[in-house]
Amino acid sequence: MKEEKLKSKIQIFVCNHKRDDSESCSEKGAKELTDKLKKWAKEECKGEIKIYRSGCLGKCSEGIAIACYPEKKLLLDVKQDDYKELKDILKDALKG
Numbered sequence: 001m002k003e004e005k006l007k008s009k010i011q012i013f014v015c016n017h018k019r020d021d022s023e024s025c026s027e028k029g030a031k032e033l034t035d036k037l038k039k040w041a042k043e044e045c046k047g048e049i050k051i052y053r054s055g056c057l058g059k060c061s062e063g064i065a066i067a068c069y070p071e072k073k074l075l076l077d078v079k080q081d082d083y084k085e086l087k088d089i090l091k092d093a094l095k096g
């Protein structure tokens, strides 16, 4: 086993899971939202925020679901249109 310190201050996990039998984040535009957030974080956040595509976070009917660390917070019912608001939340979180 090996240990390494994360370079980012904030880690965001956006559920991109797809279910064939029931509601899931994928069909609600999770991929598009993740791509936009990844691009923004890479271009404007100097590595301080890292966006990850994740598997199911156990809140399928309330997706798009996003887990935020180190705040240990779940954002639910996120829509693609919430992109700007998400950026503001993340910028505020960076300030502490």
Ligand code: FES
Pocket (backbone or CB within 6 Å): 015, 016, 017, 018, 019, 023, 024, 025, 026, 055, 056, 057, 058, 059, 060, 061, 063, 064, 065
């Ligand atoms: S499919 Fe996104 S939380 Fe389960």
